[in-house]
Structures are given as structure tokens and as C-alpha cells.
Amino acid sequence: MEIEGVRTDRLGLLLDQFDKAREMAGVRLAGLGDEEYLWEPVPGCWSLRRRAEATTPRAFGPGEWLLDLGAAxxxxxxxxxxxxxxxxxxxxxxxxxxxxxxxxxxxxxxxxxxxxxxxxTPLTTIAWRLGHLHFEFAGNWEWTFGERRQDPKQMIDFSPSAALTLERFWPVIDRWRADVGALTEDQLDKVGLSQYPYGSAPEEPFISVLWGANLEFIHHMAEIALLRDLWRARFPTPR
CATH class of the missing domain: 1.10.10 (Arc Repressor Mutant, subunit A)
Structure with a gap:
């Protein structure tokens, strides 16, 4: 049975799922400030660090600020x-x-x-989770729809500013969504449509890569939402 406005094809289902998650994430990230963005709720968190202050062995990024990454x-x-x-x-x-x-x-x-x-596994800050999603979606786009030459870990100039990060982040997410939305059924089944250099994407049909990208977006945004709730709970409003 068909319902007007509801897609039940494979791509439609994944796009609708992503669109809803994108809408919810936009609401939950509204008003994010720098202190909350970089908040480390426990010792030993992974976050953004200045290059001179990086402590994890594989922290990466092209600029002054690096994203923590531990030993492989x-x-x-x-x-x-x-x-x-x-x-x-x-x-x-x-x-x-x-x-x-x-x-x-x-x-x-x-x-x-x-x-x-x-x-x-270490607890990660909102800054780390957004940075992780940022470089992965930028890299996935580059190695699926782009020139397939840039190292994803060197594509994003990480920033300690929450506002600047989100200003740069949402266009990357929306560009990915736009090009995924134009795929054909044959392209969904094509092995190697994505040549993303980290992981097994080149050996998978693209629909597998796509549902994995959705999962990555959804679970990290849920974690960010929880961290925002915990941040607010630190100083409860007096009744």
C-alpha cells in the first residue's frame, strides 16, 4: 500500500531517516557555546588540542588545533x-x-x-564528536563524489569556536545529502563507488556505506545531545 508523501524504496527510507536525524540535530545543537563545546566532564577525555599541547599519539589536523586520536x-x-x-x-x-x-x-x-x-574507550567531548563527523562526511564526499585525492584527516581545519565549527559543518552535511539524493538504484549497488581510504568502503556496495554513514551521524548526535543535557544538569535551575 502506498501512502502519499512516504517513500518505501531503499534510498528513500535512508534519506528520510537521515533528514529526520539532521532536523533533530539542528534543534539540539542550537545555542551551543564554546565552554560547553570544549567541556571535559571527566579526566582523560579526547577533545581538540592545540598542536603544542596534544597528548594522544595520533592526533591529527592541518592547522593549530588537532583532534585527539590514540594508538591504533x-x-x-x-x-x-x-x-x-x-x-x-x-x-x-x-x-x-x-x-x-x-x-x-x-x-x-x-x-x-x-x-x-x-x-x-575514552569519553569524548562535543568538540571531538563534531570534529569526527566533520572530517568523516567531508572525506566520504571527497572519495565518493569529489576528486578522490585529499586525505580526510587533513581536510578540516578544526576550531575551538562552536559557532564557526557549526557554520562550516552544516554545509558539508547538506552537500553529502544532496549528492546522495541524486543516486540511482544501480549506483546504490555499485561496489567501490566510495573509495574512502579508511575502512572497507571500497569493497562494499554503496548502500552499505550509506546506512553506515547514517548510523554514524545518528549515534554521535545522540551522544552530543546527552552531553548537552548533562551540561545543563550541572547547574540546575532553582525551583
């Missing part, structure tokens, strides 16, 4: 994905290259049995 590893939550890559015929060497780890680390994960230990 494969989190326990991705062990199943590594097993899937190997079962699909990807070599141990290629898996190691994709995850920026050693061959020995990949072999260790493939030999693992039982439930993996939970990951110990």
Missing part, C-alpha cells in the same frame, strides 16, 4: 567485523592495513575465542 587498535566491538573480512577473502595483510595495526594483532584477534573483554 581494533576495538573488541569490531572483532566480528574482522572475522567477516577474513571470511570474505580479505588477506590478513590487507585487514591490518585497513585498521592501521600489525599483522600479528589481526592474527591474535582471528585466533580469539569466547567473548572479548569490553573496550576501555
Amino acid at each position: 587498535d581494533i576495538p573488541a566491538s569490531e572483532y566480528a567485523e574482522v572475522a567477516r573480512q577474513a571470511a570474505g577473502g580479505m588477506s590478513v595483510e590487507k585487514i591490518a592495513e585497513d585498521w592501521s595495526v600489525t599483522v600479528e594483532r589481526v592474527e591474535q584477534i582471528l585466533a580469539h575465542t569466547g567473548e572479548p573483554e569490553p573496550d576501555e
